[in-house]
Amino acid sequence: MSDLLPWIQLIIAASIILFTSKYLVKHADNIAIQTGLGRTFIGIVLLATATSLPELATGINSVYSLKSPDLAAGDVFGSNIFNLLIIVVLDTYSGNRPFLSDIKSISWTLPVLTIIAILIAIIAMWSSNQININSSSVGLLSYAIFIFFILSMFITYNQSKNENQESDNNEEITNNNPSVKYSLLIYIISAAIIIISSIFLSMGGEKIAHIMKWQESFVGTQLLALSTSLPELATSLAALRLRAPELAITNLLGSNLFNTGIVLFLDDVFYTSKPIWLDLSQIHIFNAFIAILMTCTILITIQIKPKQKLLKFIGIESAILIILYLISTIYTFQSG
Numbered sequence: 001m002s003d004l005l006p007w008i009q010l011i012i013a014a015s016i017i018l019f020t021s022k023y024l025v026k027h028a029d030n031i032a033i034q035t036g037l038g039r040t041f042i043g044i045v046l047l048a049t050a051t052s053l054p055e056l057a058t059g060i061n062s063v064y065s066l067k068s069p070d071l072a073a074g075d076v077f078g079s080n081i082f083n084l085l086i087i088v089v090l091d092t093y094s095g096n097r098p099f100l101s102d103i104k105s106i107s108w109t110l111p112v113l114t115i116i117a118i119l120i121a122i123i124a125m126w127s128s129n130q131i132n133i134n135s136s137s138v139g140l141l142s143y144a145i146f147i148f149f150i151l152s153m154f155i156t157y158n159q160s161k162n163e164n165q166e167s168d169n170n171e172e173i174t175n176n177n178p179s180v181k182y183s184l185l186i187y188i189i190s191a192a193i194i195i196i197s198s199i200f201l202s203m204g205g206e207k208i209a210h211i212m213k214w215q216e217s218f219v220g221t222q223l224l225a226l227s228t229s230l231p232e233l234a235t236s237l238a239a240l241r242l243r244a245p246e247l248a249i250t251n252l253l254g255s256n257l258f259n260t261g262i263v264l265f266l267d268d269v270f271y272t273s274k275p276i277w278l279d280l281s282q283i284h285i286f287n288a289f290i291a292i293l294m295t296c297t298i299l300i301t302i303q304i305k306p307k308q309k310l311l312k313f314i315g316i317e318s319a320i321l322i323i324l325y326l327i328s329t330i331y332t333f334q335s336g
Contacts, residue, residue: 006207013201014230017194021234022241024050024190027183029244034180040110041160043250044257045153047239050191051231051251052258054198055079058228059263063271069279072267077287078225079232080118080256084294085325086233088318090240090248096308098315100301102245109159110253111299113152115292117260120145122288124277139275142268149261194231201227253298256291283335290328294321 025047032042055075062072091099124141178186204227232255239247268276301317310316 003211006204006211009200009204010208010227013197013204016197017201017231018234020190020193020197021231022238023186024194025235025238025242025244025247027178027186027190029239029242029247030178030183031180031187032247034177034183038160039244039246040250041157043239043247044110044156044254046187047235047247047251048254048258050187050194051235052255052263053191053195054201054228054231055259056263056266057195057199059267060270063267063276069267069271069276070281070284072271073264073276073280073284074287075225075228076259076263076267077284077291079229079259080291081287081294081325081328082225082229083232083252083255084291084298085321086229086236086252087249087298088314088321089233090236090245091309091314091318093237093240094245098301098306098309098317099240099245100249100298100315100317101305101307103249103302104246108299108303109155110250110257111295111302113155114253114257114260115295115299117145117148117152117257118288118292118295120148121260121264122285125280125282125285125288137272137274138268139277141277142265142275145261146265149257149265152257152261194234198228198231201230249298249302253295256295281335283332286331286335287328290324294324297321297324 028042028046029039031037031046032039035042058075059072062068062075087099093099094102120141124139124145232252235251236248239245239251264276271279297317297320301315306315306317308315310319
């Protein structure tokens, strides 16, 4: 019976997240419309931050309490891959047209910023002995990733402010719309519920991993990443039901940017013995490259805007994303 408790914990937490996510997205969307900031910027700042905090909690617990940097890094890079795989799910719900063809206000900037952040992380893992400061417990490139994340926020804000937001503001603001203050309050309450539920979700995932005796890199990249990516899945589906595909895609790409720029930085800060990059498995480099290839696939598709799907249910970009995900899973399992 004790072995079933983590699974019950996982199911209950997941159900709460799925129920609460629609309120998080609905009121974030109302804030975007009424403030004029647009779905691109709000999707990154409000949705991506809220849905990425479970990765942060899991990572800090992994490095500080469990002393397992591979579990933390596996969760980050695995979550990045899972977040991009969510686009396949959205594609199946988008009708006859590919999901990414309906993205109007997203330019190449956000995907490129995400790719650069992951590249910095790859450099940190690949040349950790040469670049990190030996006298400090925080790696030099950890500071570089953090600074780049802050710079990315300024770039995104300026672009969102200068862009024509007609596609974001095509809904009239009526007296029936909740006020910004009310929407912000509901957003905060919904985000808190999702974050708390996600912590219990990841704790259940860790317990299942230990019961099954799976290897840490594989567990971090697969089970924990799947658990902590559930908020992104729930909020993205809710955004699609609201006919706000921009919120969905910026939530996913913004979450990957947050995971790489903030979560990895704070994981290094709480890993007090040495720079975290020195103790990471080379498996994470491969998975980081997979995340870059998946992001490039999304970037190219958004620019091309294909009219039809390759198959009846999914487009060619979704097929590529599935293949890349399977390659990552097989490689991680065999290497572990």
